[in-house]
Amino acid sequence: MSSPPTIDAARVAHDRKSGSPGSSVPVVRLQGAQARIGGRAVWSDVDFAIAEGEFAAILGPNGSGKTTLLRVLLGELPLAAGTASVLGRAPGAVSRQIGYLPQRRHFDATIRIRGIDLVRLGLDGARWGLPLRRSWRERVEEVIDLVGAGEYASRPIGRLSGGEQQRLLIAQALISRPKVLILDEPLDSLDLPNQTSVASLLSRICRQQGVTVLLVAHDVNPLLTYLDRVVYFGAGRAAVGTPHEVITADTLSRLYGVPIEVLHAADGRLVVVGLPEAPARHSDRHEHHDHD
Amino acid sequence: MTSHLPIAGLSVDLISDFRQLTAFPFMVNALEAGTVVAIMAGVVGWFMVLRRESFAGHSLSVMAFPGATFALLLGLSAAVGYYTFCGAGALVIGASAGAGTRRHRGEESAVTGAVQAFGLACGFLFLSLYQGVLAGYENLLFGDFLGITRGQVLTLAIVCVLTLGFFAVVGRPLLFASLDEPVARASGVPVRRVSLAFMLALGFTVAATAQITGALLVFALLIAPAATAQLITPRVGASLVLTVLLGMAITWAGLALAYFYNYPVGFYLTAVAFSVYLIARLARAAIDHPTLLHGRSRAVETPA
Numbered sequence: 052m053s054s055p056p057t058i059d060a061a062r063v064a065h066d067r068k069s070g071s072p073g074s075s076v077p078v079v080r081l082q083g084a085q086a087r088i089g090g091r092a093v094w095s096d097v098d099f100a101i102a103e104g105e106f107a108a109i110l111g112p113n114g115s116g117k118t119t120l121l122r123v124l125l126g127e128l129p130l131a132a133g134t135a136s137v138l139g140r141a142p143g144a145v146s147r148q149i150g151y152l153p154q155r156r157h158f159d160a161t162i163r164i165r166g167i168d169l170v171r172l173g174l175d176g177a178r179w180g181l182p183l184r185r186s187w188r189e190r191v192e193e194v195i196d197l198v199g200a201g202e203y204a205s206r207p208i209g210r211l212s213g214g215e216q217q218r219l220l221i222a223q224a225l226i227s228r229p230k231v232l233i234l235d236e237p238l239d240s241l242d243l244p245n246q247t248s249v250a251s252l253l254s255r256i257c258r259q260q261g262v263t264v265l266l267v268a269h270d271v272n273p274l275l276t277y278l279d280r281v282v283y284f285g286a287g288r289a290a291v292g293t294p295h296e297v298i299t300a301d302t303l304s305r306l307y308g309v310p311i312e313v314l315h316a317a318d319g320r321l322v323v324v325g326l327p328e329a330p331a332r333h334s335d336r337h338e339h340h341d342h343d
Numbered sequence: 344m345t346s347h348l349p350i351a352g353l354s355v356d357l358i359s360d361f362r363q364l365t366a367f368p369f370m371v372n373a374l375e376a377g378t379v380v381a382i383m384a385g386v387v388g389w390f391m392v393l394r395r396e397s398f399a400g401h402s403l404s405v406m407a408f409p410g411a412t413f414a415l416l417l418g419l420s421a422a423v424g425y426y427t428f429c430g431a432g433a434l435v436i437g438a439s440a441g442a443g444t445r446r447h448r449g450e451e452s453a454v455t456g457a458v459q460a461f462g463l464a465c466g467f468l469f470l471s472l473y474q475g476v477l478a479g480y481e482n483l484l485f486g487d488f489l490g491i492t493r494g495q496v497l498t499l500a501i502v503c504v505l506t507l508g509f510f511a512v513v514g515r516p517l518l519f520a521s522l523d524e525p526v527a528r529a530s531g532v533p534v535r536r537v538s539l540a541f542m543l544a545l546g547f548t549v550a551a552t553a554q555i556t557g558a559l560l561v562f563a564l565l566i567a568p569a570a571t572a573q574l575i576t577p578r579v580g581a582s583l584v585l586t587v588l589l590g591m592a593i594t595w596a597g598l599a600l601a602y603f604y605n606y607p608v609g610f611y612l613t614a615v616a617f618s619v620y621l622i623a624r625l626a627r628a629a630i631d632h633p634t635l636l637h638g639r640s641r642a643v644e645t646p647a
Contacts, residue, residue, distance in 0.1 A: 125529060146531055153525035162522070164393075165577045169522060176519030177530040181511050207577040210631070223526070 076139045078103050078231055078263040079124060083133035086119050092131070092287060093119045099282055099291035101265060103230075106257045106277050109267045110298075111284030112326050117267040118154070120282070121235055124265070125151060138230060150224030150262075152234040158216055162209040166200065166219040167191060169208055173223035190226060197260075198222045198252060214245035218252070225256065232256070234266040238273055246273040253277070271298065272320045285326070298323065364599055372491040373598055373608075376499055380552050380564060381590030383503040386510055387548040388565040389586045390541060392573060394521045397566055398452055399436050402459035403546050404561035406432040407553030409462045411483045412469035422498065425550035432458055433546025437539040486557030488598065488608040495554065502551045509544050517541055518579065560609045564590055567616035574623040593619060 077100035085095040093116040101107045109117045122128040123135055126143015138145045150173075158169075171191050175182060195204045198218040203211055208219065217237060224232055237253070238246045254277035257264040268274055271281070271294065281297045283290045283306065290297050290306045297303075298321055303311040307326070314322040354360060365371050391400045406428045414424025439454035466483075482490075510517075519527040520534045528534045552561045568590035572582045597612030604611075 146529060149529075151526060151529040153529075156523065156525070158522075162393075163573045163577045163582075164522060164579060168577075168579050172515075172519045172523065173526070173530075175515065176523075176527060177516055177532045179512050179516060182515055223523075 077101055078138055079265060080136045081133065084123070084130050084135055085132040086116060086123055086128060087131040088119065094284060094287050094289060095132070097289045099289065101263060101280055103263055104257065104261050105279040106254055106264045107280040107282065108271060108274055108278050109265065109282045109284065110271055115284035117284055118235055121233055121267060124233060125149070147227065148230045150227065150229035150232045152220055152224050152237055154235040154239070156220070157213070158208045160209040163207045165205050166208045166211060167195065167204045170195060170204065170219055170223045170226060173226040194222045194226045197225065197256070214241055214249065217241060217249055221252065225262070229262065231263045231265065234264070236267050236269060239269060250274050250277060275319070275321065360599070364602055369489055369491070370598070370602060372493065372496055373488050374595065376491045376496050376555050377488070377594035377598055378591055379496070379499045379503045380555055381568070381594045382587050383506050383548050384552050384561070384564040385568050385586040385590035386583065387506065387545055388569040389572070389583055390517060390521060391545060392566060392569040396545070399455050399542065400545055400549065400565050401562055402436065402455045402462070403429050403432050403549045404553055404558055404565070405459045406462045407550060407558040407561070408483055409466035409469060410550070412466050412473065416469045416473050422554065425554055426547060428462070429546040429550035430543065432462060433542045437542035440538055482557060484557050484559045485607065485609045486555055486560050488555055491555060499551055502547065506544055506548055513537060513540060556612070557609060560613060563613040563616045564594065567620045568593060571620045571623045574627045589619065
């Protein structure tokens with residue numbers, strides 16, 4: 052309860068949510084979960100639940116298993132132990148209700164397809180047969196307005212900036228009205244103003260459309276004021292809670308088993324100091340990975 | 344070949360030109376076959392350019408050469424050789440695409456290159472094994488537009504309808520998988536199977552086309568119209584239609600030029616295709632980077 056004053060906004064947002072116990076089934080739930088890749092445990096004993104309409108971030112150093120969690124939730128990687136559910140069902144069984152944005156895809160200038168066509172593929176791209184229905188246009192325009200991409204949606208996607216492309220890809224993920232939006236490093240490789248505006252866009256989508264947003268982030272700071280929940284991976288485990296519960300010297304030191312400092316900059320940014328290198332740690336701890 | 348025919352020469356009267364062009368059955372066959380090939384190769388080529396699989400397309404067109412010589416060696420119909428070799432090449436290249444992820448692209452192009460070199464070498468082996476007299480084997484490489492039969496036109500039309508049917512069914516998921524593979528996969532598109540099916544369609548199209556344009560010139564009809572159309576418009580539907588129209592225009596122009604000025608069809612075809620592409624490319628550069636053409640002096644003049 053010794054919340055640092057800098058992240059009060061996040062705390063308020065979280066309290067407002069937890070104060071209204073409307074949804075009974077969590078949107079995402081992991082219980083005693085363990086993921087293994089090539090015989091090596093990436094993480095174990097992971098327990099957490101994310102409620103409907105929450106804005107959650109998956110944090111942790113490189114190689115700590117953030118993207119592995121996304122693969123589990125998308126049904127691409129079965130758990131080695133424990134259970135996982137998405138919208139109350141097995142991962143992979145609900146793919147139509149998940150909007151997914153993989154790690155930064157870049158469309159270079161030689162790809163001469165309109166942004167709007169790419170957005171539309173989110174609606175009917177998986178359907179066989181000729182695209183004869185006309186009803187898509189309204190929904191495409193609606194979702195392009197939602198992300199504020201109306202000005203450049205008809206230009207070739209390859210001619211747009213990273214931030215503009217990212218907004219269109221978010222529109223593509225939202226177009227089929229998913230209940231959950233899963234994003235892998237959506238802020239990665241954007242400049243600072245774009246990081247801030249994409250973070251606030253995602254928060255707006257989460258609050259206004261009631262979409263649960265779960266994203267992997269390398270840097271928590273652009274998201275800090277919006278987050279309800281944080282899953283912090285490290286040393287083969289995960290710490291879960293509100294940002295101010297998790298991103299503290301106490302919690303992170305306990306997670307890693309080494310002293311970690313969390314510095315509060317004057318502008319409200321958090322800096323985590325002393326994180327061990329995740330890959331080195333994994334190979335030290337697990338000797339049985341030769342049969343990869 | 345056309346020297347003894349009563350040709351008045353190209354005039355400004357398009358109707359009389361057209362009448363001259365269609366005065367002989369061999370020209371009618373060539374124009375019909377060329378139109379069918381332009382439609383088929385255009386649509387397949389459009390996806391090939393978008394998927395950046397031009398190298399695979401080129402290698403498959405080279406496979407037409409060993410296909411034809413192998414059929415010759417065994418005394419089979421040339422068509423059997425074309426479809427067998429291009430189809431088999433498509434399977435090998437398609438299967439080497441691994442899980443179809445970007446990481447495998449390097450490996451894929453290595454396999455493609457190996458297939459191409461081996462195919463070409465086999466073609467020459469079969470040719471030297473063939474004891475009989477082979478008149479004009481350059482037709483295998485550079486095409487035989489003017490020796491097309493009614494039967495060939497009919498076969499082409501059937502293959503074309505099948506190919507268009509394939510794209511009518513698979514086109515959208517294929518477009519999704521081509522542009523945005525990870526999301527297409529997450530949305531339930533069987534990316535691997537769709538990619539392999541496309542490679543097979545490419546192989547069969549190349550086989551059908553190569554019988555007419557020859558192994559080395561398929562490429563002109565496969566790549567130039569599609570690349571040009573994609574430069575002109577970023578709208579998917581318009582771009583596809585434009586590809587087909589450009590392909591038809593290029594084929595007709597090439598055939599007409601060859602008819603009136605007696606040099607090989609293949610040369611005219613590729614020359615027209617290349618010119619059209621070059622013009623589109625320059626125009627695109629001028630529109631996208633207007634400063635390039637004005638040079639540095641202009642930039643210095645207008646700093647304020």
